[in-house]
């Protein structure tokens with residue numbers, strides 16, 4: 001797997017330059033009174049919160065606000081339709097210059113396109129395949145925009161491809177065999193282990209551990225890695 005747009009990467013997250021108007025908050029379906037679901041660590045409750053976000057008229061404004069927030073805040077809770085690990089993954093995408101078109105992602109989860117998105121999620125093994133199919137449909141989208149739409153529609157949106165039928169490897173073996181170059185490149189760009197794992201779609205402690213193992217193996221094979 002190659003990392004697209006690495007030459008365009010930004011040095012930091014989108015800067016909170018000029019303070020944006022917060023008027024959109026008055027139109028949010030959660031009205032700022034964040035229910036327990038939004039800060040729950042239980043998967044089913046987080047999914048319930050994300051489902052509420054998808055019907056929210058200000059999901060784009062909310063996600064933009066989350067992306068411009070201070071790290072300590074954006075690491076917690078569901079916001080803008082994404083959970084914290086998905087927002088970590090989005091940060092890495094943006095580090096690589098992959099900036100989603102949120103208005104287009106919204107189109108993809110509208111009633112007109114959602115059925116097609118679901119069809120492609122079931123039939124394609126990768127975001128790349130979904131994006132190519134949508135382009136054939138006449139929709140000019142990029143992978144990170146499709147990824148956000150998949151997240152908003154309740155999917156995993158992993159950067160690691162689904163294994164081909166008959167391929168019985170574990171995710172650890174797939175990570176080691178197919179994505180070691182991506183792990184090393186992101187590490188060299190300064191991404192943290194947990195963020196690399198979130199980017200690839202294997203969040204949680206196991207994901208970070210898997211990334212560590214790949215980096216250790218790369219170092220053992222003589223590769224000079226950044227500290």
Ligand code: SF4
Nearest residue numbers: 028030053056062080
């Ligand atoms: S997108 Fe979700 S968190 Fe953001 S305002 Fe709407 S309901 Fe609340």
